[in-house]
Amino acid sequence: MAHPLALLREFSPRTRVVLSVNAVNSFGGGLVLPFLWIYLSDVRGLPAWVPAVTLAVQAATAVVGGLLWGSLLDRFPPRTTVPVVMAVAGIGTALYAQATGVYTALAAALVYGFGISGVGTVLRFLYAGAASARERGLAYSADYAVFNAMTGLGVLVGGLVASLDAGSRAIRFTLLYLADGATFLLAGAALFWLLPKVVQAGGKDDGSTADKRRVGYREVLTQRHIGVLLAALAVCSLVSYGQFRSGLPGYLTQGGALGPEGISGAFAVNILVAVGAQVLLADRIQRIRRSTVLAVSGAVWTVAWALVLAAGLRHGGGALGLAMAGVVLLSVGEALVFPVVTSLLNDLAAEHVRGRVNALLSVAVSTGSVAGPALAGALLPWADGLGLMAALLAGCLAVVAVAVRLRTVLGPEADLPKPEEEAGTEAGAEAGAGAGAEDPADVPVAAAVPAPPVPSAPEPGGTAGRTATEPAAAAV
Helix, strand or coil: CCCHHHHHHHCCHHHHHHHHHHHHHHHHHHHHCCCHHHHHHHHCCCCCHHHHHHHHHHHHHHHHHHHHHHHHHHHCCHHHHHHHHHHHHHHHHHHHHHCCCHHHHHHHHHHHHHHHHHHHHHHHHHHCCCCEHHHHHHHHHHHHHHHHHHHHHHHHHHHHHHCCCCCCHHHHHHHHHHHHHHHHHHHHHHHHHHHHHHHHHCCCCCCCCCCCCCCCHHHHHHCCCHHHHHHHHHHHHHHCHHHHCCHHHHHHHHCCCCCHHHHHHHHHHHHHHHHHHHHHHCCHHHHCCHHHHHHHHHHHHHHHHHHHHHHCCCCHHHHHHHHHHHHHHHHHHHHHHHHHHHHHHHHHCCHHHHHHHHHHHHHHHHHHHHHHHHHHHHHCCHHHHHHHHHHHHHHHHHHHHHHHHHHHHCCHHHHCCCCCCECCCHHHHHHHHCCCCCCHHHCCCCCCCCECCCCCCCCCCCCCCCCCCCECCCCC
């Protein structure tokens, strides 16, 4: 296994720039990630329905906005689109600093939701311009680790600032939201000024023109395997991100298996394991078939939810041990599958629709994250949560089934690219990727984010759209 610093040196200057910028941006997101519900209800004194509606509006706007940003990325140079995305997201989160009433809160939700929907899309778009399939896969893995680590650090710093005695609570939270907005503006400025320089230093023409013919999302979904992979990614998001913040704490606390301290510990373990798994496994999984990684993730999640199911039937130390074992496996599955599927989708995508593919990727992860709490709310009351556990186990097995099928239909260059293979070459497309993509050297700043993280599911105290991976997304 290669040393993490050695892997970092393998990245092109452009990839290192995007990773560095996203580290700053993820830290800013962590500053406010847990606080929106508390800020609007407790600090600003707004009725309880306001944060709920604000998060819903933000999530809905993010879906619509993400599709628009994907179209713009396919029509205009990234150097034009990326700063605009960052500026809109930065203005939106800064508007929360002035959200003293219902209308100002909803206005902030509209602007921020529209902006944040494009952040993960443009970052994934930029990463997909890596010089080789190996670098592209490693970049998505590194981005997932950076997002989770820096978001976690931001959460810690934000919590310390929020708990200070200096100034009023309103002033402290205002400063946090303004700081988050500043990181977006800094990210947009850095990408605007640095990306052309590192591209030209590498001998690539940032002003070259890709295929900009008019296409729609229907063409994207009919490309070979892309629709199936997006659906599988939505299911992956539902059984991991979407349930980790809703179904898991709901199931384990409703019967008294765990208390708030245990749930808090589970969240900490999730971040640590997700980052550690990426650091330790990022290089190794580049040598494994992508369909195998997807199948293993589904199997790992199946075991994880079985352990959570058993934990919910116990109390005390036994419940805590089983739950933590389940959380570890859930985190490993997340760390494996999301970067790998993101890389596969970008290998399959034709260059002229790459922006739309990454927009749909964000929508798929967000859909799973939003559907997770809805599913948990519907099934947790049934049979003491056993209905929810059964549904999650079925979803995990469905992921395994899709992976097994993909192994038989994906070409070898798509399922296991050679380390030296240039990302997006015609040879790769003819071998089964179905992409027909141009060489990234001929594309302005081609390609591709939180999850991580992935956009995260809207939830009390959270900020919808920050991905963890979006996922973390994710994280989000």
